[in-house]
Amino acid sequence: MKSQWIDFFVGDVGYGKTEVAIRAAFKAIMDQKQVAYLVPTTVLANQQYEEFKARMEGFAVNVELLNRFRTKKEQDEVIKKLKLGEVDCVVGTHRILSKDVEFKDLGLLIIDEEHRFGVKDKEKIKGLKNSVDVLTMTATPIPRTLHMSIVGVRDMSVIYEPPHNRRPVQTYVLEYDDEIIKEAITKELERDGQVFYLFNNVEGIEKKAGFISELVPESKVAYAHGKMTGKQLEDIMMSFIKKEVNVLICTTILESGIDIPNANTIIVENADRLGLAQLYQIRGRVGRGDKQAYAYITYRRDKILTEVADKRLKAIKEFTEFGSGFRIAMRDLEIRGAGSLLRRDTTWSYGTSWL
Template sequence: FNQRLDAFPIRIEVLSRFRTSKEQQTILDGLVNGSVDICIGTHRLLQKDVAFKDLGLLIIDEEQRFGVAHKEHLKQMRREVDVLTLSATPIPRTLHMSLVGVRDMSTMETPPEERLPIKTYVAEYNEHLTREAILRELERNGQVFFVHNRVQSIAWVASKLQSLVPEAKIVIAHGQMPEAELEAVMVDFTQGKSDVLACTTIIESGLDMPNVNTLIVNKADKFGLTQLYQLRGRVGRGANLAYAYFLFDKGTHLTPTAEKRLRTIFEATELGAGFGIAMKDLEIRGAGTLLGMKQSGYISAVGFSLYCRLLADAVDEQKAKQAGIPEEKVKSSRLPPPTIDLPLAAYIPEKYVSDLDTRLNLYQNLVKLEKVEQVEALADEFSDRFGSPPPEVKNLLYAVKVKVLAAKAGIESISTEQGQIILRLFQGMQFNKQKLQPFLKDGIKLGLSQLRLNPKRLGQEWQRVLEEVLGRVG
């Protein structure tokens, strides 16, 4: 910042526990009287003795590292402060608020030049694997992070590593060390005077060490998904191929949630995977509460999908009100999804997909589809992953396709009553008879806002006819 803004009359200061008491007091006085223009700081900025003359912009870097109480405290410093939060993996509540329109969101999808995807492994702890990983990195004159997130036992772990790899110089770093000692260890490691840094999650953010290209995380099943992703981001910051090993104790019975986290970090290895990781974290942990203090958790009273729709509706109405758009016009442009009830057995049989979690994920994916092309792509995925789909799955995919076409056509519902399939438009809408004239044959009756199909008279063609009618109406 100092280099970039050197040509401008701007005073920039850094506030953290590494500054002396006298330096800190000078900076605090400058914030109060307005002589400090930009203050870059750690959590030290959140303490009660910090006050601003005229705070205009708050930038929260590595947003996932801050609790909601911290962020609310910062916002209370001034009511109308502009807030910009930066994160590779936003917490569920922040991500959800962006998805439903409460907050604006921008994504950066272009990785730095020459950056390579990190080779990721998930395995039981193995001394041979650990030694080989460290030696491979040392042979190419690189360095290693070994993460063990227990301060009480980190010295014992470092001693064990030293016995395992006597060729390496191993040092320890954690947040409870005296500031001067911690700073000396980190400076020496940065200068290449040691080979392996046995550390806690203190390295999770803010470090840029291109020479460190192997990460080993001990007891990885105890970490959150965002933590695992942030830790992996500490390596591979140069042009060299990096390796990340997420290890758990031998014989450990992983909880379903821990298994999901480790599977996600193993699968999401492409560059810029942070957004996908955050979306998966939202799915695993829930969205939290919009107005309360929880940054994750589930909305059990109304259901997640309905909650999202209600919240999105409320956001649209507020935006329309500020823009002077009539409420009736907003409501008419936001039609609820159609209800579909066809005379078909449409579901995913247990014999076809035996795992319950996988079946639920597939159902969730089906609900999210909004285009016919997406339905066809998912049909191909079914075939690739599970083999040729049975009739029940084909019927399910057909029903989803009908729902997508019905939503585009403004259909409120498609129901089966007394052996007939009835298409109903929303109130105040009418069918265009000229468009549908080619389809008005035996087995099809058209009213102003209803259309009836008789499957018995149409025979085996009724599904194709229904599709064509919806396509013509849309």
């Protein structure tokens, strides 16, 4: 492995980027190299850690997790093993980029959901080791990175084919209405499905959960946000996976990679406050099986939308067919511009990366 960059890799939400990452990691490990898999959120880190560990089982591969949910003692142990070469693959958040983390022989760095990281973070990543290969993955490349690919600064590979039996998510962009929300949730619960409800306000999320419980009495509601402890989040997500909870109200912690095939309706409040790539990623949390999925992208009734917000909502409504992630990124480039390719202060991070 000699190249400075393996590739900039684009695959739509649910198209199998994790599978590519697992196979690339396994190849590097078989070549006696260490692998670091960098993800933007602790919730996604836990999920991908479990996935990697399960897939590597039986191959004498040591996979470890490094994020804020682990105790100081556990983190110190993982860091010690990385330096000694006793860990083959570490999955983690920006904790991997800390000064106290050293590798014996890092060969491959995988960056998941590239649009969630700022320029400084990525420069720090490149400085981990001069000979390291980097696989950068996303469904919706940020304008700066997309522009670099267009002008030939970076190579790009794209997965064009969706998994078999997938259906495009039916998307509605509309003013918020209690009756529509009630109907959407009830419709999903009647087919034994589950609902994601994005409410990106930590202070009001408990009250919102109570309101939804009253609005749809047959629902079993829980809420989750990034200020909870690791144990709290883990317990809530496990309850949702086990179908003990059928409506999960949460902040943008669900944006990156969370995969619950039985959740096929998503409701987003105040969608005009979110970025276009965020909205696309959030919608991609549903429709990951063979059931028809639905997305209700709402904004406050009678609110006058800004020109940029209006363009974003029109784009999310327009691009619903498979493979729209790349076109969403191109539209985002048109709306926001590319930024500077040379300045370090260019960043499109949304401010929620480390939830």
